[in-house]
Amino acid sequence: MSTTSPTSPTRTSNRTWWIVGTIGVAAMTALAIWFGIAATSGKVHWVNTGFDVISDEQIDIRFDLRRDSSQAVVCDLHALDEHHGRVGTGQVTVPPTDESPSRHIEPLRTASRAVSGYVDTCTYADTN
CATH class of the missing domain: 2.60.40 (Immunoglobulin-like)
Incomplete structure (x- = not known):
């Protein structure tokens, strides 16, 4: 008999949301930095x-x-x-x-x- 257990649906769902959340935060951070640089570039x-x-x-x-x-x-x-x-x-x-x-x-x-x-x-x- 095998002692490995299959990945539970709840665990897979939580991991998916963590990945989606991390990607979302990274995208929003990059967008905020881009807006900040674009707003001040070339200004007095x-x-x-x-x-x-x-x-x-x-x-x-x-x-x-x-x-x-x-x-x-x-x-x-x-x-x-x-x-x-x-x-x-x-x-x-x-x-x-x-x-x-x-x-x-x-x-x-x-x-x-x-x-x-x-x-x-x-x-x-x-x-x-």
Whole structure:
């Protein structure tokens, strides 16, 4: 007599669901990674690195850009007063450069004394 037992239907069913589940999770993970890379590839990325209040009429805004260095970039700058009201807005065009990331300091004129300044958005100049 043989002592081996045939595989039970319940055991086979559980194994099938584990395989299907593992394949599903792997496919969804790959899809999420693909969407993440596709959403950020070729875009302008900026990091606000600080500001210096120069006077009641000017603030210097510091930021770093990571982008296709062969293209010009347009950035929107904003300055806020102590009540979070906007006291300065402007645009700056950053020309193509040999390196990315690159560091920038841009002056912004203000209507009254600003207490903070930042880059709101940056886009490639040809998309404006």
